[in-house]
Amino acid sequence: MMKVRRYLRGSGRILGFVFIASVIWLLLDMAALRISLNDVNSQLLKEEVIKERQLFKQQSRVTQLMKRGFKHPVQRVDLAAEHAGTEPLNSSIKLAHVYRQGGKKRDQLLGDKKMNSLHHQGDALLHPKHVGNEHKEGAGAKNATPKQGDPAKKKAVDLDLNGAKLEKSLDGSNKVVASNKIQVPPGVQGKKHPPLPFLEREPIKAEDAETKAPKKVDSKKQEKEVKEEPKHEFGKKASKHKAEKLHPMKATSKPQNKDIKGREVNIKKEDKQVHGKAESNQNAVKGILKPAIKLKAGKDSKEKANAVRKSGVHKVLSLDATNVPRDVNAVGQFGQAANVASDENFEVRKRWNEGHFNVYLSDQIPVDRAIPDTRPRDCSRKLVHDDLPSTSVIFCFVDEVWSTLLRSVHSVLNRSPPHLLKEIILVDDFSTKEYLKEKLDKYMLQFPKVRIIRLKERQGLIRARLAGAAAAKGEVLTFLDSHIECNVGWLEPLLERVYLDHRKVPCPVIEVISDKDMSYMLVDNFQRGIFKWPLVFGWSPLPEEYIKKHNMTISDPIRCPVMAGGLFSISKKYFYELGSYDPGLDVWGGENMEISFKIWMCGGEIEIIPCSRVGHIFRGQNPYKFPKDRQKTVERNLARVAEVWLDEYKDLFYSHGYQHLLDKSDIGNLTEQIELRKKLKCKSFKWYLDNVYPDMEAPLVKAEGLLFNQGLRRCLSLQDGSPVFEICDSSHQSQHFNYTWLRLLRQNDQCVAAKGKGQGFALQPCDNTKPELHWFYKSSTSLADHLIAEYVSLHMCLEADPHNESVDLNPCDSRNFYQKWQFTHYNAH
Secondary structure, X not given: OHXXXXXXXXXXXXXXXXXXXXXXXXXXXXXXXXHXXXXXXXXXXXXXXXXXXXXXXXXXXXXXXXXXXXXXXXXXXXXXXXXXXXXXXXXXXXXXXXXXXXXXXXXXXXXXXXXXXXXXOOOOOOOHHHOOOOOOOOOOOOOOOOOOOOHHHOOOOXXXXXXXXXXXXXXXXXXEEEOOOXXXXXXXXXXXXXXXXXXXXXXXXXXXXXXXXXXXXXXXXXXXXXXXXXXXXXXXXXXXXXXXXXXXXXXXXXXXXXXXXXXXXXXXXXXXXXXXXXXXXXXXXXXXXXXXXXXXXXXXXXXXXXXXXXXXXXXXXXXXXXXXXOOOOOOOHHHXXXXXXXXXXXXXXXXXXXXXXOHHHHOOOOOOOOOOOOOOHHHHHEEEEOOOOOEEEEEEEOOOOHHHHHHHHHHHHHHOOOOOEEEEEEEEOOOOOHHHOHHHHHHHOOOOOEEEEXXXXXXXXXXXXXXXXXXXXXXXXXXXXXXXXXXXXXXXXXXXXXXXXXXXXXXXXXXXXXXXXXXXXXXXXXXXXXXXXXXXXXXXXXXXXXXXXXXXXXXXXXXXXOOOOOOEEEEHHHHHHOOOOXXXXXEOOOHHHHHHHHHHHOOOEEEEEEEEEEEEEOOOOOOOOOOOOHHHHHHHHHHHHHHHHOHHHHHHHHOOOOHHHOOOOOOOOOHXXXXXXXXXXXXXXXXXXXXXXXXXXXXXXXXXXXEEEOOOOEEEEEEOOEEEEEOOOOOOHHHEEEXXXXXXXXXXXXXXXXXXXXXXXXXXXXXXXXXXXXXXXXXXXXXXXXXXXXXXXXOXXXXXXOOOXXXXXXXXXXXXXXXXXXXXXXXXX
């Protein structure tokens, strides 16, 4: 005790007081800090509770929507319909919630043939399955200003950065909608290409440690932490503190959030910060667009274009970028049906002929509206390679409606990864509308990637595309119609197929934008493009046995015998290897048939990619004029295709009302195209039917076999060029005849020619252009089984003479059995 008192004397007493005061101060400071942390935790807890409530409400709405089912084959996709008529959509609803991924129930419904029908409002919709010529060239329009103001004054998308400008969400923040799951694409599991590897983390090399993002990250833990982050701004400091704690090396960017389907959403800074502090934000974007996860680089693939290049992989990007927050209550927003008031119907009818769709309504819809994500559920988990080729997107138009043309361009800019979009080329095929001249030039100046090529005279779709392809700088040419809307994640799946094999020509699923209410509508899966005679394009379901045989899933590429022609991607190098389009084709029509046959028969493949979806306005008729007669132009084009590519099957084409083109005087010179086919060593059309379109019925003749006369009860035979009747014997080739599609009665290369009454007939070399060789058979009920000479002016029929067993021409008599003939086999009636 004495020692203690001694130490507390003089200066020791002062030091003691200082020590005690320091301890007390430290304790008080710790207590204050603890109180502060409790406040932060309570704030975070409050934010999480609010977030969970909102997510629960959104999930409930989506679940109710999914329970409705899908109408076969087309259904309106109104994802925000729960709000319609009840309360306005409010800005807290994230765009990612609208870009939903269908759940398990949705995929089951899509595959169910006994789907429940949904009630539809409005008129019937033109579906791709019933559209013969969907790839229209353009649309006419009057010089009218959209109701929302001059689009040239609106702030628009500019994606010409090293990375992407992220979309501003409805609450004013920027974001990118990106998938978070991984799946190996089934399309690369064949023998030809090795499967894509799963996303693997490689250790960072010492020299790359400063430039690459951290690799060793527990993805499950990170996903859980990201999910717990708040969306609202109740406590900015706390959120920032937590974000820095979770991502110490990414403290310059905002934390990640997830939407209601578990997809990651990166929220970046305001636009001013994107431009003002480009370095940090562009690095963040690059981390998204070109993932830092890399595999070992392989040899240069340019030596072998078909070989799969080794590279890193990433999940398909679901970008939708815009510089201005979307108005959630705008007309037609989120692909919803938009209806006009009754007093506006006059304006709708008045402006309909400008584009043969609801132009008045289209002009009221934002040029960068959001549309629902209609892809199959696992598409967002697909892996694609990092070093995909770049593409030039080519739009050809003539007198297109202003609002639809802008909406087409904005959908490409907003939803395409910027590093893959080399350019957008607008080919103006000599439009007459004033707003498509100087006004369009000024509007597109804000987009460095957009170029406009103006043709000095009307060339038509085919030559306009050739002009766009010649100017393109991208490795891949992507042709699109000028009245479309590309969906999220549309581009990478197309480029991935070209990457795997430069001879693959992928096409997106063409979905429907209603011509009446502009709603975005889902189409049935497993649809493919086909043709029917005489070369008429149409849509047809993939045969069920084919689906089962190949164990196909809803997202697998679909072999497509004929492309629609309006929307597809093709390697620029391969496009020119194939000779591009036949330059002899005029304006429009038949070019999809020509390039489809050329691709398949000359070593390529056409595929429809379910993970790439593009909406298209299907119109009842073309709103623009043809430079020449439309019907004659299309007929001429199809005849060129038939002569070059159909071989002996071209008779099926000519027999459907195209006999007037048999002389070939109007279809132009075919020498160059025939030589090209020989040079490319293309396969036969029979190979195409057997291997690409085996379910197509294409018999070479209408009837064949023995030609039996009902009166004589014997079969006609040719002996040394003279007709005789013999006991029917199928082993005698002299008794075999064919009745062709062009109405020739043929044996080998000799055909029966009518001379006239009492003059019998003669044998001549077969020639489809000679009328004396043509016979009508089964042309009417009253004269069934009669062979009627087309050449003779009166109704004269081929008749067997029972006395000398010869053949002659006599007036047709339906009761005369000597004039009735029957073949052994009938392929068509």
